[in-house]
Amino acid sequence: xxxxxxxxxxxxxxxxxxxxxxxxxxxxxxxxxxxxxxxxxxxxxxxxxxxxxxxxxxxxxxxxxxxxxxxxxxxxxxxxxxxxxxxxxxxxxxxxxxxxxxxxxxxxxxxxxxxxxxxxxxxxxxxxxxxxxxxxxxxxxxxxxxxxxxxxxxxxxxxxxxxxxxxxxxxxxxxxxxxxxxxxxxxxxxxxxxxxxxxxxxxxxxxxxxxxxxxxxxxxxxxxxxxxxxxxxxxxxxxxxxxxxxxxxxxxxxxxxxxxxxxxxxxxxxxxxxxxxxxxxxxxxxxxxxxx
Numbered sequence: 001x002x003x004x005x006x007x008x009x010x011x012x013x014x015x016x017x018x019x020x021x022x023x024x025x026x027x028x029x030x031x032x033x034x035x036x037x038x039x040x041x042x043x044x045x046x047x048x049x050x051x052x053x054x055x056x057x058x059x060x061x062x063x064x065x066x067x068x069x070x071x072x073x074x075x076x077x078x079x080x081x082x083x084x085x086x087x088x089x090x091x092x093x094x095x096x097x098x099x100x101x102x103x104x105x106x107x108x109x110x111x112x113x114x115x116x117x118x119x120x121x122x123x124x125x126x127x128x129x130x131x132x133x134x135x136x137x138x139x140x141x142x143x144x145x146x147x148x149x150x151x152x153x154x155x156x157x158x159x160x161x162x163x164x165x166x167x168x169x170x171x172x173x174x175x176x177x178x179x180x181x182x183x184x185x186x187x188x189x190x191x192x193x194x195x196x197x198x199x200x201x202x203x204x205x206x207x208x209x210x211x212x213x214x215x216x217x218x219x220x221x222x223x224x225x226x227x228x229x230x231x232x233x234x235x236x237x238x239x240x241x242x243x244x245x246x247x248x249x250x251x252x253x254x255x256x257x258x259x260x261x262x263x264x265x266x267x268x269x270x271x272x273x274x275x276x277x278x279x280x281x282x283x284x285x286x287x288x289x290x291x292x
Contacts, residue, residue: 002263004145006172006211007036007082008256009045010235010248012219017046017061021069024086025076027255032080034257037106037145040085042217042235043153043178044099047089049231052223054129062091070102070110078108083143085150087176089130090115099131101152101176106144114139116152117161124182124229127154138164146171146262153177156201156214160286166208167275171265173204177216180231194232202242209269211245211260212238218251240268 009027013020024046028039044050046069050058063069069088077084083106090100090113099116115134119127138161140147149170155161156175165173179197181190205212215235222228236247237258246258269275285291 003259003261004037005035006213006237006256006258006260007031007034007039008213008215008235008237008248008254008258009039009041010215010218010233010254010256011042012231012253013045013048013217013221015048020046021072025072027253028076028082028084029080031255031257032082034255035259036082036257038083038085038143038148038172038174040174040213040215041087041176042215043087043176044089045087045176045217048221049178049217049229051127051130052124052221052226052229054126058130059091059097062089062097064092065090065100065102065113066110070104073102074104074108074110077104077106081106081144083145083148085148085174085176087152092132096132097130098134099127099152100134101150101174103141103143103148103150111141111143112136112139114150114152116155118154118158120154124226138168140165140168140170142169148172148174150174150176153179156197156204159200159204159207162204162208166204166210170210171262172211172213172260173208175201175212175214177214177235178231179216180229183220183227183230186230190232194234198234198236202238202244205238205240206242207274209240209272209274210265211240211262213258214238218253240264 121128149165218233248254
C-alpha cells in the first residue's frame with residue numbers, strides 16, 4: 001500500500017494513567033475516523049513526564065509487555081484495522097526497566113518492541129535513574145501499511161540511529177517524544193532549541209530518503225519544588241526531502257493526520273543515492289567513543 005495516512009496524537013497528560021489511556025484511545029478513534037492508517041502516541045503517554053525527579057515510587061507506573069495496555073491497544077488496532085505505535089514504561093523484571101515502544105499491527109497482534117537506546121541525564125530529564133539502555137538493536141517492522149522504524153525522544157539527535165533503522169528497511173521513522181523548555185531558558189534559548197530539534201530530525205529524512213513522524217506532548221508539568229518543563233508540542237511529519245508535510249501547534253491538543261506516498265522513498269533514494277555512495281570501508285572509527 002503506497003499511500004498511507006500517518007496519525008500523531010498530541011495532548012497533555014494528567015496524573016491518572018487510566019484516564020490518559022482512555023483519552024489516547026478516544027483520540028486514536030478520531031484519528032482512525034479521519035483515515036489514519038498508522039497512529040503514534042507521544043512518549044510515555046500514560047503518565048506525566050515523571051523523569052523530572054528521582055522518585056522510587058514512580059517505578060510502580062511500569063508494566064509488563066505484553067500487558068494490559070498492549071492488550072487494550074491491540075483490541076483497538078484490530079477493531080479499526082490500523083497500526084499502532086505506542087511508548088510505554090516497561091517492567092522487564094524486578095529492578096530492570098526500559099523506555100519501550102511497541103508496534104501493533106492492524107490485526108491487533110504485537111509485532112515487536114524497540115527499547116530506547118540513548119538515555120539522557122540532564123536537569124529535569126533524569127532518565128538514567130529509571131531506564132536501562134535498550135538492547136533490541138535498530139529495527140524495521142513490516143506492517144500492513146509499510147515498513148516502519150521506531151526510535152524514542154533522545155534517540156532523535158543521533159544520525160547513527162536513524163541511519164541504521166533506515167538500513168533495516170524503514171520507510172517511515174517514528175519518534176515518540178517528550179521534550180520542552182526549561183521556563184527560565186525559553187526567552188533566551190527557546191527558539192534555538194526548538195529549531196535545532198526540528199532541523200536534526202528533518203535532516204534524517206533527507207539523509208535516508210524516508211519520512212519522519214514526530215509526536216510530542218504539550219502542557220507545563222511542574223513537580224513539587226521544581227520549575228517544571230513546558231512541553232513545546234509542534235509534532236510534525238516531514239517528507240523525503242525534509243520538507244514539513246504537516247505540523248501541530250505549540251500548545252493545544254491536536255490529532256495530526258498526514259498523507260504520505262511511500263513510493264517516494266524508492267524514487268528519492270534512486271535520484272539521491274546516498275545509500276549507494278556510502279564509504280562503509282572508511283567508517284570503522286564510528287565505533288570508537290572519541291578519536292584522540
